Amino acid sequence: MQYLSHMAQKTEPPVSTASEEPAWKQRAVERSTKAAKLRAEKRLVRFLDAAQAIITEKGTTDFTVQEVVDRSSQSLRSFYQHFGGKHELLLALFEDALARSADQIRAAATGRSDPLSQLKVAVQLLFELSRPDPAAQRPLFTDFAPRLLLTHSVEVKIAHAPLIELFTEMMVRAEAAGQLRPTIKPRRAAALTMQTIMFIAQSNGVSDDETVNPISADEAWEFCAMGFAHP
Amino acid sequence: MQYLSHMAQKTEPPVSTASEEPAWKQRAVERSTKAAKLRAEKRLVRFLDAAQAIITEKGTTDFTVQEVVDRSSQSLRSFYQHFGGKHELLLALFEDALARSADQIRAAATGRSDPLSQLKVAVQLLFELSRPDPAAQRPLFTDFAPRLLLTHSVEVKIAHAPLIELFTEMMVRAEAAGQLRPTIKPRRAAALTMQTIMFIAQSNGVSDDETVNPISADEAWEFCAMGFAHP
DNA sequence: ACCAGGAAGAGAATAACATTCTCAGCGGAG
DNA sequence: CTCCGCTGAGAATGTTATTCTCTTCCTGGT
Structure with a gap:
């Protein structure tokens, strides 16, 4: 619902494959991907919520990535999997x-x-x-x-x-x-x-x-x- | 002439001594200090000029202290002697x-x-x-x-x-x-x-x-x- | 002319971060 | 059941600012 939009293209497959691969395969891949995508989104939201909490708490945007990671009980590895960077x-x-x-x-x-x-x-x-x-x-x-x-x-x-x-x-x-x-x-x-x-x-x-x-x-x-x- | 003002107090002796020490000593110290002060100011200006040059060159204020130091052919030691920080x-x-x-x-x-x-x-x-x-x-x-x-x-x-x-x-x-x-x-x-x-x-x-x-x-x-x- | 002490240079050491990398375990799709 | 991508944990790297150590040099006072 919230936290949408602009990092969308990151998870989109390149358009080119649309014409190179048969449609059924497309759909199959998409279906098997959907769940993963949902899981990913959950993690994403956890990062965002954690960051938001920290920001409102200390009233500044000067937090460290580590703080966000700790707060959301996830890992750096995962953070950079989801975000291109801070x-x-x-x-x-x-x-x-x-x-x-x-x-x-x-x-x-x-x-x-x-x-x-x-x-x-x-x-x-x-x-x-x-x-x-x-x-x-x-x-x-x-x-x-x-x-x-x-x-x-x-x-x-x-x-x-x-x-x-x-x-x-x-x-x-x-x-x-x-x-x-x-x-x-x-x-x-x-x-x-x-x-x-x-x-x-x-x-x-x-x-x-x-x-x-x-x-x-x-x-x-x-x-x-x-x-x-x-x- | 330029580059004056707000770091002045740094080199000023604390006012308190004015009442604790005899005036002649004050003046003596001041005299012997004057030259040093001038030298210091020269270095200061070199730092400032170097920084200004770098900024106008690359059009951004994102330079490193090291760059300024190198450019002005001085040392980090000296930089922090003159400035409280970047x-x-x-x-x-x-x-x-x-x-x-x-x-x-x-x-x-x-x-x-x-x-x-x-x-x-x-x-x-x-x-x-x-x-x-x-x-x-x-x-x-x-x-x-x-x-x-x-x-x-x-x-x-x-x-x-x-x-x-x-x-x-x-x-x-x-x-x-x-x-x-x-x-x-x-x-x-x-x-x-x-x-x-x-x-x-x-x-x-x-x-x-x-x-x-x-x-x-x-x-x-x-x-x-x-x-x-x-x- | 000589000496003490304050600056200055050189550069190593520290600290804080972001970002990347390695390795091992887990869980879901086939 | 098995393989593989996603994770966690955390070490490694890279960049900067800032501090520290040691040595050298210069200056002003005697």
Whole structure:
């Protein structure tokens, strides 16, 4: 159900065999493979759950593979059988977290009818979810996205897709209601807003013993919605 | 001249001795220390230059301490004599880069008289400077800031100070000219704008073989200035 | 000119991780 | 029942940062 998608191709046989091997053999192999595949998936989930638990426990994505292995009572051997490396694990969790968050936000937003109100709710919730360690479950650990943005930008983008889509939908509705600035396209507005919110929440989260910062969700919302210039 | 500031206290004797030791001794020690201090600074600079060279060469902040040591023809021993660790080196370079960028941006902005125009120029230049590897010299390597934001948020904030200050000045002028939305304080507007621009430029930099993104400096500017809502 | 002590170089030692490899046992499909 | 792929256990490897040892050198004070 959860933890799906992007490592799928790993277990898929190469398409080429489809035309080289008779269909019956295909099916036979597939049938005998299915069980194994299920077993594999179970193990996979155990790794993912363990990792998730560790992350929420110590509020950081700096865990060691060994920790995950121990926690899930499996072996390194097995870990690398299922994941290309630590980064795949992280990407899986990241993707999952973003997808869930998208659902959660969507749910929260349906309470409002006015497109802009929906966006406001969405933005504020996204802001909360994006800040590090609100002691809450499943912080978005947007913190580790940057490191992967350099090495796996494509995957990160894929992970972002659900949120982008959600925000785009909302922006489209806002546009239809004439609430969107005419010079900006919904998808662009969505992307810009999301990035702004996520990053600001992130960089803002660490405690400020000092004078200033703690930018609030409201401020962030106002900034995205109205900019800083006087109309 | 350059590469100054935040590791200064390292070589400063503890203030306490000032009251415990006679002043003449202080001065004597200081005099005899001065030369050594200069020598030390030379080495320091060699490390920093070497690191900077490596970074601009391979366009990433993922170098090893060994590389820096070799490149500067010095020794590990010496490196750790001068720096508390790799992170101090990075912070030094980061701080320096941000300070220079602030100067550069300030210079570019003085060409305009209208506060908003100045801001626009500033924002667009900041955007360019913040994107990874424009093959240009000294990209802001804003990429590594995130990793340090967690472990050394205070230092990162210090490094950001010059830019924040610059943008705040400009926002203040804009406010005076009635070009700033009344509900937003200059310093906040500055912080929000900076973060937005830097992060968007950053995450946007990596090549998009696909359909969409490449958010432009203009788009980013418009977003910050006017938000997305229809007035 | 001479000496003590603080830097510096060379590079080995340590530590923490990720990733890979070896070997032996297990369990399911035929 | 038997074979083979999947596992567990954990050793081995490789990369880095960081520390440590020992020796050499230079400098400033006498």
